[in-house]
Amino acid sequence: MKMPPRQLPQSLDKGLLPIYVVSGDEPLVVQECCDSIRAAAKKAGFSERELLHAEQHFDWGQLLASAGSMSLFAEKKVVELRLPNGKPGDKGSKALQEFARLASDDLLLLLVLPKLDRSQLNSKWIKALDQQGALIQVWPVDAREMPRWIHQRLRAAGLDAEPEAIQILAERVEGNLLAASQEIEKLKLLSDDNLITAETMNDAVASSARYDVFGLIDRALAADADAAIKTLQGLRAEGVEAPVVLWALAREIRSLLEIGEKLDRGQPLQRLVRIQKRQPLVQSALSRLQPRQLESLLLRARAVDNAIKGGRDQDPWTGLLELTLNLCGKRSV
CATH class of the missing domain: 3.40.50.300 (P-loop containing nucleotide triphosphate hydrolases)
Incomplete structure (x- = not known):
């Protein structure tokens, strides 16, 4: 059933x-x-x-x-x-x-x-x-459902939040449930009266804004390997969990495959990538990565997932570094 x-x-x-x-x-x-x-x-x-x-x-x-x-x-x-x-x-x-x-x-x-x-x-x-x-x-939680999901998650953690605070977190995590869950765990430590205000939420999300997974993705799409590696190292230093980074990389690889297929069928990039500033990044990545290479990257992502779960004798962060370099169009050493 x-x-x-x-x-x-x-x-x-x-x-x-x-x-x-x-x-x-x-x-x-x-x-x-x-x-x-x-x-x-x-x-x-x-x-x-x-x-x-x-x-x-x-x-x-x-x-x-x-x-x-x-x-x-x-x-x-x-x-x-x-x-x-x-x-x-x-x-x-x-x-x-x-x-x-x-x-x-x-x-x-x-x-x-x-x-x-x-x-x-x-x-x-x-x-x-x-x-x-x-x-x-x-099923994924879409942008419209995300605030409600966050509110339910906060209530389950014994917290409540102002509507503006919930919206701030929803925009910050951009659909990443694992990242949202980790932010809520941090909020449990920051809250004194179990009510999360917009100011508290702003301070909490700003504390991890120096290096973020979405910045990592943009730098990898732009083939800026040095900046991407620096961002990855910053994420690790700030305590971001490896599954969060892997989720972002794997999601982007799957997205590139899907966009590439639709472009081949004649659909315009502007319709497939709504955020204008990301259009040249996606176009750049698709110009250097063929579908078979993207499929190979997905297999590598699964190997990293296996390492995170303890199924492979490999440091997951080494696998994430290789995956990031490959997304930049560089061969890992």
Whole structure:
């Protein structure tokens, strides 16, 4: 069954399903959904967890083997499968359909995917998993909804804010939910009476305005490698989390791919990039980066995401530096 993220906590309180498919490109909400499912499973006695990354050349036999193997001390097991490109191929499709048939009260599958397109949603493997569990699709929060989302998040944190203060934060984070959440955590420390005024919000967001992820993106699009590296180093020094930087870079790469495709179909750049000052930046980036190069950068971004989650023996910031250089059109050393 299809389930919006907001209904997940209530559903988990009623009992666990054998399969959860979490799909979307909003890292914060995806992570929170997964955390909720893991916590509910642990509470229900699922003492064993196996994490699999289905990247290129993945052996899908591992998935079925993990379903059949249980440690001596575990009675219930969670198999968490991360599929970065959302496309399992023929072998993966068969393996997932077989896993759906094996689903039981003692075996739980948590499948984490990027946003799925229409063909993926209509695939046999998604339908098989959906019949046995829940499909949780995480949608971006658009600019109109962002103030309300921030207000709800503030209330959940025990805070309230003036409408002007909420608008300041909404404009600052520009749709980045993870950045908004981190700003709210800072506000909890700054607030004395739990009411965030516009002045308090201005001071809070100004404190991190010296280096920001959006400035990093603009400098990378402009192929100003020196400035981009300096900005990246500044972000790290100011305590900005690596997932926030990765979110901004990956979003821009996906955006460039989409804009490039639409330009090839004859749509004007002015319609695709509404902010006039960004139009030459986007045009510059597309002139030096071919679609295959952008697709390669997305694969690199997924590798950095894997490193952030501990799946690769690499410093995530080294990966972010390489990704930034590549977006500038430079080869990483």
